Amino acid sequence: MRAAIDILMKEHRFIEEVAGALDTLVLSVRDGLVPDRQVLARFGAFLRDYVDRAHHGKEEDRLFVRMTEHGFPAEYGPIGVMLADHVEGRSHTRAIIDLGAGDGPLSEGDLSRLVSAGSAYVPLIRSHIGKEDNILYPMAMRVLPVPVLDQLEKEFFEFDRLQIGTAKLEEYVAAGKDLVARFPPDPARVHPVFMGCHS
Ligand SMILES: [Fe+2]
Numbered sequence: 247m248r249a250a251i252d253i254l255m256k257e258h259r260f261i262e263e264v265a266g267a268l269d270t271l272v273l274s275v276r277d278g279l280v281p282d283r284q285v286l287a288r289f290g291a292f293l294r295d296y297v298d299r300a301h302h303g304k305e306e307d308r309l310f311v312r313m314t315e316h317g318f319p320a321e322y323g324p325i326g327v328m329l330a331d332h333v334e335g336r337s338h339t340r341a342i343i344d345l346g347a348g349d350g351p352l353s354e355g356d357l358s359r360l361v362s363a364g365s366a367y368v369p370l371i372r373s374h375i376g377k378e379d380n381i382l383y384p385m386a387m388r389v390l391p392v393p394v395l396d397q398l399e400k401e402f403f404e405f406d407r408l409q410i411g412t413a414k415l416e417e418y419v420a421a422g423k424d425l426v427a428r429f430p431p432d433p434a435r436v437h438p439v440f441m442g443c444h445s
Contacts, residue, residue, distance in 0.1 A: 250398035251383045254309070257301045258375045264292055264422045265371050266431020272364035274429070280352055285428075286360065287346030288421055293339040296418040297371070300410045302332050305378075307409075308401050309386060316389050324382050331374040338367040372436070 268289055271281065305328070314320045320329075341363035345356055352360070387395070406415050 248387060248392070248395040248399070250309070250395050250402055251387055253399065253402050254301070254304065254383065255379060258379060260419070260422060261297055261301065261371060262375060262436070263426045263431060264289075264296075265368050266433075266436065267425045267429040268364050269368045269435055270429040270431055272361055272368070273432075275357055275361055275364075280357065281360075283346050283348055283352065285346075286342055286352075288425060290339060290343030290346045292418060292422050292425060293335070293367070294343060295410075295414070296422060298332070298336060298339065300406065300415060300418065302335075303409060304402050304405050306332070308398055308405060312390055312394055312398060313386055316391075316394070318385075318389070324377075324385065328374070328378065328382060331370060331377075335367060335370055335374070338363040338370070342367075 271279075271285070271289070275281065310318075310320065310325050310328070313325060318325050320326070341359060345352065345360055345363075348356065390398075406412065410418075
């Protein structure tokens with residue numbers, strides 16, 4: 247395992263935990279919980295800032311660029327599929343952010359929008375992560391020369407430091423951990439096909 251890919255896979259493990267927390271929230275809402283909008287704002291901010299800007303940012307602006315330079319098509323094939331997943335994830339993230347930004351208690355309509363966005367996002371991100379861990383990243387490791395992978399590792403650190411900001415990133419991680427603590431994921435609900443990918 248090259249370090250660059252290891253960085254992305256470690257981020258996957260954390261994203262899975264927070265996705266598990268979102269799953270727990272959605273289940274609780276189905277059971278009658280009416281959460282504060284602030285909770286939704288925090289989930290939405292994590293999905294936007296950590297998952298999309300920090301993690302997908304490293305993939306789209308660095309890894310996928312190197313892969314296309316080494317012969318992978320950008321518009322279709324595995325990278326095209328990953329990009330389409332990212333676009334779909336953004337639409338569910340936007341829905342959660344919008345609910346978090348509204349006024350007053352959540353209405354019945356808001357709650358059903360939350361359940362539908364969350365129930366779509368959680369399996370999407372789990373299956374997306376499974377495709378990257380098991381298909382896309384192994385392809386990248388086969389095709390990218392070792393010096394390119396080593397350079398990517400440096401670029402990922404630089405991306406976090408300059409594009410995201412070290413303090414901001416720490417803030418996003420703390421916010422994600424807080425959500426996991428408040429809405430503990432149920433390991434029994436993680437699809438067994440992905441359970442082997444955690445080590
Ligand atoms: Fe990813």
